[in-house]
Amino acid sequence: MIxxxxxxxxxxxxxxxxxxGEPSLVxxxxxxxxVEADEREDDRINITSNxxxxxxxxxxxxxxxxxxxxxVRKALDLVFERVEESTGLELKIRSETPPxxxxxxxxxxxxxxxxxVSKLLGADLSPREIADMGHRVELEVQGxxxxxxxxxxTFGGMLYVLPKEKRVETVDAxxxxxVGYTGVERSTKxxxxxVRALRESYPSIVDPxxxxxxxxxREARVRLDGGGEIGDLMNINHGLLExxxxxxxxxxxxxxxARDAGAQGAKLTGAGGGGCMIALAAEHQGEVMRAIxxxxxxxxxxxxxxxxxxxxR
Ligand code: MEV
Numbered sequence: 001m002i003x004x005x006x007x008x009x010x011x012x013x014x015x016x017x018x019x020x021g022e023p024s025l026v027x028x029x030x031x032x033x034x035v036e037a038d039e040r041e042d043d044r045i046n047i048t049s050n051x052x053x054x055x056x057x058x059x060x061x062x063x064x065x066x067x068x069x070x071x072v073r074k075a076l077d078l079v080f081e082r083v084e085e086s087t088g089l090e091l092k093i094r095s096e097t098p099p100x101x102x103x104x105x106x107x108x109x110x111x112x113x114x115x116x117v118s119k120l121l122g123a124d125l126s127p128r129e130i131a132d133m134g135h136r137v138e139l140e141v142q143g144x145x146x147x148x149x150x151x152x153x154t155f156g157g158m159l160y161v162l163p164k165e166k167r168v169e170t171v172d173a174x175x176x177x178x179v180g181y182t183g184v185e186r187s188t189k190x191x192x193x194x195v196r197a198l199r200e201s202y203p204s205i206v207d208p209x210x211x212x213x214x215x216x217x218r219e220a221r222v223r224l225d226g227g228g229e230i231g232d233l234m235n236i237n238h239g240l241l242e243x244x245x246x247x248x249x250x251x252x253x254x255x256x257x258a259r260d261a262g263a264q265g266a267k268l269t270g271a272g273g274g275g276c277m278i279a280l281a282a283e284h285q286g287e288v289m290r291a292i293x294x295x296x297x298x299x300x301x302x303x304x305x306x307x308x309x310x311x312x313r
Contacts, residue, residue: 001036001037001038002036002037002038002116002117002119002120002311003034003035003036003037003116003311003312004034004035004037004112004113004115004116004119004309004310004311004312005032005033005034005035005108005112005309005310005312006032006033006107006108006109006111006112006115006153006154006308006309006310007028007029007030007031007032007104007108007152007153007156007305007307007308008028008029008031008032008033008095008096008097008103008104008105008108008153009026009027009028009029009103009104009107009108009148009149009152009153010026010027010029010103010104010177010179010269010270010276010278010302011024011025011026011102011148011269011270012025012026012027012158012175012220012230012234012269012278013025013213013216013217013220013233013234013237014026014148014161014213014214014216014217014237015148015241015269015270015271015272016191016192016195016210016213016241016244016246016271016272017210017211017213017214017217018146018148018161018163019144019145019146019192019195020199020210021163021164022163022210022211022213022214022217023160023161023162023163023214023217023218023221024146024148024160024161024163024217025158025159025160025161025171025217025220025221025224026148026149026151026152026158026159026161027152027157027158027159027175027177027304028152028153028155028156028157028158028304028305028306028307028308029097029103029104029179029302029303029304029305030302030303030304030305031096031097031103031302032095032096032108032305033093033094033095033096033097033105033108033109033112034093034094034095034112034312035091035092035093035109035112035113035115035116036090036091036092036093036116037089037090037091037113037116037117037120038089038090038120039087039088039089039090039120040087040088040089040090041088042088043057043058043086043087043088044056044057044088045057045058045060045061045076045088045089045091046089046090046091047069047072047089047091047093048091048092048093049068049069049072049092049093049094049095049109050093050094050095050099051068051069051095051099052067052068052069054067054069056073058080058086060073061073061074061076061077061080062074062077068099070141071106071109071110071137071138071141072091072093072109072110072113074110074137074140074141075109075110075111075113075114075117075133075134075137076089076113076117078114078133078136078137079113079114079117079118079121079123079133082118082123082125082133083118083121083122083123085121087120087121089117089120091113091116091117093109093113095108095109098181098185099185100185100186100187100188100275101181101185101270101274101275101276102186102188102268102269102270102271102272102275102276103179103181103269103270103275103276104149104152104153104270106138106141106149106188107134107138107149107150107152107153108153108309110134110137110138110150110153111130111131111134111150111153111154111308111309112153112309114130114133114134114137115130115309115310115311118130119311127154127155127308127309130154130309131147131150131151131153131154131155132147134150134153134154135147135150135151137150138150141189142188142189142192143189143192143193144192144193144196145188145192146161146163147161147163147166147168148161148163151168152308153308153309154308154309155168155170155308156305156306156307156308156309157170157171157304157305157306157308158170158171158172158173158224158304159171160217160221171221171224171225172225173224173225173227174304175280175304176280176281176282176285176301177278177279177280177281177301177302177304178258178263178278178279178281178285178288178289178292178299178300178301178302179269179276179277179278179299179300179302180254180258180276180277180278180279180292180293180295180297180298180299181275181276181297181298181299181300182248182250182251182254182274182275182276182277182296182297183274183296183297183298184248184250184273184274184275185274185275186271186272186273186274186275187271187273188270188271190273191246191271191272191273192271194245194246194273195244195245195246198244198245206244209240209243209244212240213237213240213241216233216236216237216240217237219233220233229264230264230265230280231263231264231265231280232265233265234264234265234266234267234278234280235259235265235266235267237267238252238255238266238267238268241267241268241272246268246271246272246273247268247272248272248273248274250274250295250296250297251268251272251274251275251277252268253295254266254277254291254292254295254297255267255268255277255279257291257292257294257295258277258279258281258288258291258292259279260291261284261287261288261290261291262281262283262284262287262288263279263280263281263284263288264280264281264282265279265280266278266279266280277292277297279292285301289301
């Protein structure tokens with residue numbers, strides 16, 4: 001039996017724009033997804049998880065469909081293809097982040113599954129290969145995806161992701177973040193598609209917004225490196241995400257409430273449409289959490305995780 005885990009994430013800057021080649025800044029959360037994999041004598045693949053449980057055949061892995069286990073199915077399909085071998089499996093999955101919440105549960109389950117099952121079959125994939133395979137899972141399931149979520153699930157810490165250069169850089173910064181969860185599940189695929197449609201209808205308006213988000217992200221990187229303030233930049237980023245149509249009334253209420261309660265900056269995080277927001281609050285943490293909770297959200301302080309995907313001993 002092999003047990004692995006990979007962290008969830010919060011995007012600090014650059015969601016959506018990163019799908020069009022702009023950089024993103026992302027941090028790993030200390031909330032992880034755990035995957036336990038064991039071989040079976042027959043060729044059934046039994047998956048139990050906190051979102052869904054199924055018994056699948058090998059043929060089920062490559063078929064389409066929007067079931068909650070689609071990322072796991074695709075991850076298994078790609079691992080079997082890579083190691084040129086397949087096997088029946090017992091797979092147990094437990095995630096500490098809510099599904100479809102913008103905290104990277106799909107990427108962390110994909111990456112942890114890739115490591116667990118490749119190891120079980122005797123293959124030693126490099127972290128780079130795991131990250132690339134995780135990205136392929138997201139591309140094939142969602143149609144469009146940047147390498148942001150799967151890179152952070154693999155490498156952990158804080159990363160500056162440069163999709164055009166196919167490169168990630170480590171950022172060394174410590175932030176006191178509060179995460180507010182609206183409790184509303186949403187589909188990244190649908191939200192990425194919404195931005196694509198808006199861009200197609202109004203290219204001369206939407207392209208500059210995407211480029212401006214890229215500028216903000218570059219500026220935030222410079223400031224984080226120099227120990228400078230990023231609160232205002234988070235607020236501007238939130239405004240631009242509202243302009244792209246991925247915000248909701250509840251998310252914006254929580255963002256404004258957090259700022260009014262003393263947060264230095266606040267924005268939605270991830271694809272939007274529900275899911276989560278983040279507030280930067282070195283001080284007034286109690287007030288900021290209560291303000292977010294008053295907007296029908298759950299609030300939690302969160303430490304960032306240095307560790308990416310790993311084998312659990
Ligand atoms: C989702 O966590 C972030 C998006 O930018 C999509 C992606 O980067 O693939 C919305």
